[in-house]
Amino acid sequence: MPRTRPAGRAKWSSRCHSDQDRAVTRPRRLHGQSVRSGVLARRWSGFADVSPRVRTVSSSSAHHPADLDVVRESYDRVADNYAHMVATTGVGDIRTHPWLRAMMDTFADAVGGLGPVLDVGCGPGTITAYLAERGVNVSGVDLSPRMSNNARRLYPECNFSVGSSTDLDLADSSLGGVLGWWSLFNLPRDILPRVLSSFAQALMPGGQVIIATHVGDDDLPRTEAYGGVAVNWTTYKWRPEQLAVLVEQAGLRPVAELRLPADGQNGPGVVLVARRDG
Numbered sequence: 001m002p003r004t005r006p007a008g009r010a011k012w013s014s015r016c017h018s019d020q021d022r023a024v025t026r027p028r029r030l031h032g033q034s035v036r037s038g039v040l041a042r043r044w045s046g047f048a049d050v051s052p053r054v055r056t057v058s059s060s061s062a063h064h065p066a067d068l069d070v071v072r073e074s075y076d077r078v079a080d081n082y083a084h085m086v087a088t089t090g091v092g093d094i095r096t097h098p099w100l101r102a103m104m105d106t107f108a109d110a111v112g113g114l115g116p117v118l119d120v121g122c123g124p125g126t127i128t129a130y131l132a133e134r135g136v137n138v139s140g141v142d143l144s145p146r147m148s149n150n151a152r153r154l155y156p157e158c159n160f161s162v163g164s165s166t167d168l169d170l171a172d173s174s175l176g177g178v179l180g181w182w183s184l185f186n187l188p189r190d191i192l193p194r195v196l197s198s199f200a201q202a203l204m205p206g207g208q209v210i211i212a213t214h215v216g217d218d219d220l221p222r223t224e225a226y227g228g229v230a231v232n233w234t235t236y237k238w239r240p241e242q243l244a245v246l247v248e249q250a251g252l253r254p255v256a257e258l259r260l261p262a263d264g265q266n267g268p269g270v271v272l273v274a275r276r277d278g
């Protein structure tokens, strides 16, 4: 698929992290695909010891979802269709959704000057690149090597790593912002609180997390997605009030919430922004 640049987009931002900015970049093999370990240099951000370090998914992790490998394989299968959908239809691109864009712009304004930002579950890198264009010091990480490959192909100036939100080796108080943008809904209900706690711990005081996810009560098994591709994952839906409680229990203070009603194509959703105060 040719690289697609939406009309009106500025040239690729220098705020994405390039290969030259990495102190340690070791090509390695993971799940049969060549990936790069993103251990990032201090020079990358200009902040001391704040680089997000992403380590290999570990099957021995105490927080390892039982279906993580199956979920990864599913996203690998849909990755090309997903990237194509975003590029050709604008679905999944906040530029086509003014309210989502407003939330993301406000988040960028709040955290951009604070420290590095990590887009967890970045998929093909759409939002990572959007934030970089706004001058945010941002990188992306995704469970799926195929998603990450697409992100690198589309936004070669940005830094993308492979890893699970359940197993990120993030330094305490090192990040200005963390995104869980439509990327946390596959986490089992007992695992999400631990991931949110790890995000809270990684945020520096004043840092913020922005989460977008599906609203409801059910655990919805999915067997196909994004153009009829076979997948095997569960979408765990949350009520906004439940999600706000989880975020508070993780040590964050909710500061904004946007509810998205079902629109005929998509079910209801919510965007929640929360801040680490101290």
Ligand SMILES: C[S@@+](CC[C@H](N)C(=O)[O-])C[C@H]1O[C@@H](n2cnc3c(N)ncnc32)[C@H](O)[C@@H]1O
Residues within 6 Å of the ligand: 071, 075, 092, 120, 121, 122, 123, 124, 125, 126, 127, 141, 142, 143, 144, 147, 163, 164, 165, 166, 181, 182, 183, 184, 186
């Ligand atoms: C619906 S896509 C959203 C991608 C991107 N955030 C966007 O808005 O375009 C969900 C993404 O979450 C990723 N994902 C799912 N579980 C994950 C996990 N445990 N750790 C990291 N990424 C995960 C998938 O690989 C996929 O790229």
